[in-house]
Amino acid sequence: MPDLSVTIGSLILKNPVLAAAGTIGYGVEFAEAVTLCELGGLITKTLTQRPREGNLPPRLAETPSGMLNAVGLQNIGLEAFLSEKLPALRDVGTPIIVSLLAESPEELADMVGAVDHAEGAAAIELNLSCPNIKHGSGLGASPEPRTENRSRFVSLVAHEPQAVERMVAASRRATRKPLIAKLSPDVTDLIPVAQAAERAGADAVALSNTYVGMSLDPETRRSRLGAMTGGLSGPAIRPLAVYRVWYTAQTLRVPVIGLGGILRAEDALEFLLAGASVVAVGTAHFADPRAAVKVVRGLERYCARHQLNALRELRGQAQPSAGHGP
Ligand SMILES: Cc1cc2nc3c(=O)[nH]c(=O)nc-3n(C[C@H](O)[C@H](O)[C@H](O)COP(=O)(O)O)c2cc1C
Numbered sequence: 001m002p003d004l005s006v007t008i009g010s011l012i013l014k015n016p017v018l019a020a021a022g023t024i025g026y027g028v029e030f031a032e033a034v035t036l037c038e039l040g041g042l043i044t045k046t047l048t049q050r051p052r053e054g055n056l057p058p059r060l061a062e063t064p065s066g067m068l069n070a071v072g073l074q075n076i077g078l079e080a081f082l083s084e085k086l087p088a089l090r091d092v093g094t095p096i097i098v099s100l101l102a103e104s105p106e107e108l109a110d111m112v113g114a115v116d117h118a119e120g121a122a123a124i125e126l127n128l129s130c131p132n133i134k135h136g137s138g139l140g141a142s143p144e145p146r147t148e149n150r151s152r153f154v155s156l157v158a159h160e161p162q163a164v165e166r167m168v169a170a171s172r173r174a175t176r177k178p179l180i181a182k183l184s185p186d187v188t189d190l191i192p193v194a195q196a197a198e199r200a201g202a203d204a205v206a207l208s209n210t211y212v213g214m215s216l217d218p219e220t221r222r223s224r225l226g227a228m229t230g231g232l233s234g235p236a237i238r239p240l241a242v243y244r245v246w247y248t249a250q251t252l253r254v255p256v257i258g259l260g261g262i263l264r265a266e267d268a269l270e271f272l273l274a275g276a277s278v279v280a281v282g283t284a285h286f287a288d289p290r291a292a293v294k295v296v297r298g299l300e301r302y303c304a305r306h307q308l309n310a311l312r313e314l315r316g317q318a319q320p321s322a323g324h325g326p
Contacts, residue, residue: 002303003310004296006040006277008255009178009203011095011123013040013278016311017268020259020282021046021099021125021182022071024289025084027092035290037093038296042095043280044081046099046127049111051077056226060147066261067283068215070227073101078111079138082118101130105170116175123178126171126202129209130157145217158184158209161196172201176228180257182206185240190248198254205278206257207245207286211237234283235261242270249275263291265298275316 004015019042024030027042036042046180054074061068076084078100098121102108108126115121132155157163168181169300181197185188185208196203208229215224223229241260258276261283262268268279284291303311 002200002300002308003298003312004040004303005257008123008180008257008278010176011041011178011203013095015040015296015299016276016278016294017299018043018257018278018280019285020280021117021127023282023285026076026081026089027096028085028088028310030289031088031092031249034293037040037300038082038293039094040278040296041095041097041122042092043097043125044085044099045075046061046073046101047075047078047081047111048073048101049107051075051080051235058224058226059230061224061230063213063215063232063234063236063264066232066236068213068225068230068232069210070230072227076288078114081115081158082276086118086120089103090120096120097123097125099125099182100129101127102167103286105128105166105294108167109170109174112171112174112179116177118142121177123184123203124171124175125180126167127182127209128164128167128197129153129156129182132160132163142283154188156184158182158193159187164193165196165200168197168200168202178203180204180206181255183208185209185237185244185260186212190244191251194248198252202254204255204278205248205252206259207248207276208260210242211240230256233260236265237261237264238270242274245271246274249316262295265295268295268299269302269314272311272314273316275318277315 006016017040021043022045053273055072181202210233213232214229238261245258255277257278258271259280262281263284271279281292
């Protein structure tokens with residue numbers, strides 16, 4: 001068998017395929033349909049300190065080659081997750097990566113500290129696509145449906161290297177568990193943001209979250225989403241995401257988790273060739289809950305076909321075209 005294993009800090013993954021945050025719920029819901037132990041790991045839906053109802057419907061809109069979502073961080077809150085969901089996940093046989101989002105470094109450090117003490121959490125992913133409250137647009141404490149995306153421009157922590165550094169550094173002080181900083185692609189230059197995460201102690205950088213987008217219905221003259229704007233995911237964003245991994249990974253020492261529109265093993269291989277060490281499968285789960293497991297199988301077949309002993313030999317090997325095309 002080819003060696004597909006990879007490490008994120010002190011965490012050893014048996015293969016480099018994760019289920020992306022928010023696309024397989026808390027994991028528990030998928031345990032019956034999918035043999036989760038076949039995955040390298042799974043990332044939970046993002047948790048906030050208090051429960052959140054999320055945005056007003058509709059929360060999903062189809063696009064020609066992807067999906068717009070404006071779920072609005074609906075979740076049961078960290079405490080309920082730790083007491084009600086995590087115990088059921090301990091036996092699934094794959095590392096559980098807990099995704100967290102907070103409004104301030106202090107709040108994030110509190111949450112990270114709580115996960116640090118929890119049995120069964122292998123690592124923590126920091127969802128840094130949270131409003132940067134310094135710029136005046138907090139999430140609000142209300143568990144009622146929110147429509148914060150209605151504003152024309154929401155400044156996110158992941159837009160600003162210093163804000164990223166503060167969030168990651170506070171988290172680093174609160175745990176020795178591996179920390180993943182998940183960034184937003186909606187910046188002019190990802191390198192300073194990714195380097196800030198690395199400098200502050202992140203063990204890996206996930207590139208990336210969804211791209212802000214919108215879709216309008218000319219008949220009703222309304223957005224197709226209750227929150228007006230949403231995050232674009234799926235095949236439409238794959239070339240954009242592969243490029244950002246290639247552009248950014250070369251400047252980092254820590255591993256990059258590449259994601260955006262991965263449906264099949266071929267798509268995952270693009271990210272690995274571009275410089276990612278790990279990949280995550282998201283939107284593909286809505287069409288096929290076994291999508292990530294199928295990617296693992298496909299990577300094994302690719303290694304056999306290309307006589308690779310270890311998949312990591314491929315990392316960052318992308319070359320320009322040999323020039324035989326039109
Ligand atoms: C319905 C939906 C919900 C999502 N929820 C989260 C979330 O809770 N936290 C997070 O960090 N990313 C979330 N994402 C983003 C995905 O984890 C992923 O970064 C993005 O969709 C790109 O990958 P994909 O094209 O394979 O879906 C969500 C995506 C979708 C489609």
